[in-house]
Amino acid sequence: MKRNKQERQKLLQSTIEGTPFITDEELAKRFGVSVQTIRLDRLELSIPELRERIKHVAQQQLDTVKALPLEEVIGEMIDLQLDEAAISILDIQREHVFSRTKIARGHHLFAQANSLAVAVINDELALTASANIRFTRQVKEGERVIAKARVVSIEEARTTVEVTSYVDKEAVFSGEFIMYRSTGE
Amino acid sequence: MKRNKQERQKLLQSTIEGTPFITDEELAKRFGVSVQTIRLDRLELSIPELRERIKHVAQQQLDTVKALPLEEVIGEMIDLQLDEAAISILDIQREHVFSRTKIARGHHLFAQANSLAVAVINDELALTASANIRFTRQVKEGERVIAKARVVSIEEARTTVEVTSYVDKEAVFSGEFIMYRSTGE
DNA sequence: ACTACTATTAGTACCAGCTCTTAAAAAAGG
DNA sequence: CCTTTTTTAAGAGCTGGTACTAATAGTAGT
DSSP states (O other), X not given: OHHHHHHHHHHHHHHHHHOOSOOHHHHHHHHTXXXXXXXXXXXXXXXXXXXXXXXXXXXXXXXXXXXXXXXXXXXXXXXXXXXXXXXXXXEOOGGGBOTTTOBBOHHHHHHHHHHHHHHHSOSSEEEEEEEEEEEOSOOBTTOEEEEEEEEEEEOSSEEEEEEEEEETTEEEEEEEEEEEEESOO | OHHHHHHHHHHHHHHHHHOOSOOHHHXXXXXXXXXXXXXXXXXXXXXXXXXXXXXXXXXXXXXXXXXXXXXXXXXXXXXXXXXXXXXXEEEOOGGGBOTTTOBBOHHHHHHHHHHHXXXXXXXXXXXXEEEXXXXXXXXXXXXXXXXXXXXXXXXXXXXXXXXXXXXXXXXXXXXXXXXEEESOX
């Protein structure tokens, strides 16, 4: 049953990926084989033992806890002149793309632009009222998106912000954001 | 040496908090006491053992990773008729709102609508080409947003999808998404 | 000095969840 | 049938502990 082994190992891999906190014993029960077989499989697939897996996950947490401020701004703000202009950078990583095509999902580019539009407003409250956006080129995993926001008009309670995002000087996204603002409330 | 004990326990607490991946043995060396003393201290301070500590940290990581937008669809899909219509639900929680005002950030509503527009397309590849959106009412933490997508026209390589999102039958967001589609590639 | 008490250390048995090794049984293929 | 692959078993050893018992050191009270 060569087939069975291969299939089991594939399943094993994805099972452990999905639920890394699983012991060999539980896996053995789930697949209807002995614990030894599971261990052989892990050996062949170079999957570390439970404790190592847990440690690894925890290590990531320790590493990223300080890097992830659950930001108000999506991407890294590198320039900000209130009511005038702002620039932010977003590195497209695995979590931003469709797993199949590796193309960035639109809402991440939107999020970067939108949060930049919010940040550039020099007021207590800034909310997006409407937006008109275009995705002009696909962005792939690994690319760095630079979003540039420019305030084009300030009216009573509305501000218009234009955001264009680039990868290597090439425009990939552009949008006009009508922002609602109010000092009170 | 009552004092010494108290001081050691305080130090122990902060040491473990700072570097949770430390064994009792290492701690014993660091404080110049026996391993048993460290264990007594942990017992008195209700500090769990190394493995439990690692597990705890990892568990947090796993929780946040799974809560983050790793999903292909933002929100929970509750109805899907390909190339026709789709409905999804998104509960607005703390991570979706501005911490100060508790108002949902626009890009989350956009993300829900956009990913719904992508999902309703019956094709290999579906990308947002452009969108025209309006935020018609603020959405607050705790509210449930129901997004309804409707395919309005299918052309050569473009499909137009209209998405309107509601909270309690009241429209909070609406958008027209021009989607690029292609069976090949 | 004797006693009481706390703090520390030591030692033993046990546990989960493994690794590593040797070996035998079972299944599949030629 | 024999060979090879796959699976299972059995045993020793490891880490980092828990739980429990007991001995020892130090300190204070009377």
